[in-house]
Amino acid sequence: MRPIQASIRAHGDDPGGDGAVSPAEYREAMAFWASGVAVLAARDDDHVEAITVAAFSPLSVDPPLVLVCVGNDAAVLYVMEDAGRFTLNILAAEDRRAASAFAQRMPPEPSRFDEGDPVLRGSLVALVCRLTETHPGGDHRIVVGQVERVVTGTEADPLLYFNREYRTLG
């Protein structure tokens, strides 16, 4: 048990506020949402652009759709849109080094991506997707993809992200 510092105020407690949740309050609230960790990758000719993401969700079973939220100015967004494709690689607990590397846009060498769709070797599973739609969402975009291929990898526990730290399952 790791207690979380309860430093978030309800807006009603903030008489001097401007009627909105501040970026700091928002980030603190989102820290309570646990998730897996994935490397989102898209290929631009011989270059793979990739970032670490946690803002992913299953969307639809039939057709098989997923979504991922990508910052409006993330380089990977343009590559995904140009290519019309992306691959979402779900990381294993042992792979927090890859998570940190791609979060800082310093991918490990040599490349761990397959030729063609950028399947990351060593991930739990890779979802190879055709980009079907994007929707504006404030400072991010909602990118929807149809899963065209599922590549199963390592049998292991997942890497988790909670309260701004990498964690593992109990």
Added chain:
Amino acid sequence: MRPIQASIRAHGDDPGGDGAVSPAEYREAMAFWASGVAVLAARDDDHVEAITVAAFSPLSVDPPLVLVCVGNDAAVLYVMEDAGRFTLNILAAEDRRAASAFAQRMPPEPSRFDEGDPVLRGSLVALVCRLTETHPGGDHRIVVGQVERVVTGTEADPLLYFNREYRTLG
């Protein structure tokens, strides 16, 4: 370490396939994505409609937006759309009973929801949202909300969902 049965085939291994990932393959792939667990609730006059969800994601910091994926025929979707509001209650590890109850649409009695916006007492945090947009997404809808108020609750570890089971942090 709980190894996962690697029963997913890449589509390329399926020469008799129809070119799409089947619902069974999709569900097996999504089982690799770990997440928190939340009770999504909306109020219709004196009635609260609520379901257990895992398909939630932070979306935008400024403005403060979140999204949740809701089945096209879920009762809560209509209530959310009518009310123009919803509350996303992130569950604590101790609260898997509530998760099971709301997953079966048999909420515990007496009601654990506050008056007004349906904040679930005992949750880690509740995000009180104004519904700003919905987008079609296959058999689900993407529901976007602006976080208007954050209500911090229990200090505890989160409830997790992975490989079709409730789990906790390590």
